[in-house]
Amino acid sequence: MIIRIDEYSDVPIYMQIRNQIVMGISSGELGPGEQLPTVRALALEIGINTMTVSKTYQLLKQEGYIMTDRKNGARVRENIAQSGVMSVENKNELRRIVSEARLSGVPKNELKKLIDEFY
Amino acid sequence: MIIRIDEYSDVPIYMQIRNQIVMGISSGELGPGEQLPTVRALALEIGINTMTVSKTYQLLKQEGYIMTDRKNGARVRENIAQSGVMSVENKNELRRIVSEARLSGVPKNELKKLIDEFY
Amino acid sequence: MIIRIDEYSDVPIYMQIRNQIVMGISSGELGPGEQLPTVRALALEIGINTMTVSKTYQLLKQEGYIMTDRKNGARVRENIAQSGVMSVENKNELRRIVSEARLSGVPKNELKKLIDEFY
């Protein structure tokens, strides 16, 4: 899986990596139990500091998406807990995005098509 | 229109205000041409720095949601430009949100219902 | 409130600080809404790096014990969420501690007295 950093984005690097890994897991590109690159390898590949990658892995681990293991490095968790509900933050974000899309003249069906595409 | 600041949120205050005004315009709570409170009045009402509100108004103006003139203060624009497309940032955010919702076990229909609700 | 670091402890520095602040909140030494020292001030006082203190504050914030604010620094939260239950980790730790105390010949009443003292 290829991680791309947008250096001009306001989103912190560790969060950009986190988001891409989460989307990779959701899309199936990263399967359950699949090995992630080591902290050092990913840092080298992206061209950033190991601490930044380490921060990402700790966040993903705390969120329950991956597990880390001193012997084997990091892996996608087999059983990711399913709360069945969206976080308050994500719901608010969705509301904001839908509002802005509506004001831009994006039809409702377009948004639903994107849901189908991204889900 | 009542603006509420979540002091526990990581979203900067000026952005929280901006988002609520945009959502107010989208929902129709703030109609075209409607007068917005002055920077001073809004800052006083919320209990924050005038600089912060000023930043919000500048952003909204630059985004084309409001117009300001020295005589009348700030007003919602009559004709907000409709590009017909979502910004790249919002599309990415939507993808992230949908991915996380999917991993949390939120069904696709639930998301579409939220689109209907928020649009 | 005075924070003391045991440099010989296996517990990471950021965790030692976190634990002492949590205990300070629980004991009432740090009241609701009370200001915490700035990251820089606490780092200087303890003689450690600012990033280490920053890590502590982010952890405490994520756990819901404090809130941070670019203007005012960090403060103890007014309403700390009460789940009403112990974490699995703490329950396991308690079981381990009780087992070891028992093997050391510490009577059960002694443990209960400590509960009274610490609660």
Place this chain on the structure above:
Amino acid sequence: MIIRIDEYSDVPIYMQIRNQIVMGISSGELGPGEQLPTVRALALEIGINTMTVSKTYQLLKQEGYIMTDRKNGARVRENIAQSGVMSVENKNELRRIVSEARLSGVPKNELKKLIDEFY
């Protein structure tokens, strides 16, 4: 006695085994003088490195919980020294756990019931 490793835990494997054996001795599941499996057997059973089990046994021996001899392997000590007091580390841990439980709204009696259950 069955040893279970929690691969999601931050507690090192050698420590998880150590803790479970100590709790087994305390509960009586492992009686005085009882034979422990060989390092090789236990490592094989759990599916981990022999070095890790070896580390556990060395620790348990050093702590006075077990004794090893070349002929008979490892056995639970007949007379485990009873200092009558808790270690400073355990006392601190207990204080931390009680503080967190209190902040979570766990009543004091709940904690005492756990003491009764675990002792």
Place this chain on the structure above:
DNA sequence: GTGGTCTAGACCACG
């Protein structure tokens, strides 16, 4: 002035 992020380097425990 404040917390948040990041770098370039280092050392450590675990396995």
Place this chain on the structure above:
DNA sequence: GTGGTCTAGACCACG
């Protein structure tokens, strides 16, 4: 070899 922690420094957005 791996992730986890820490330092000493820097720059940034927010308010």
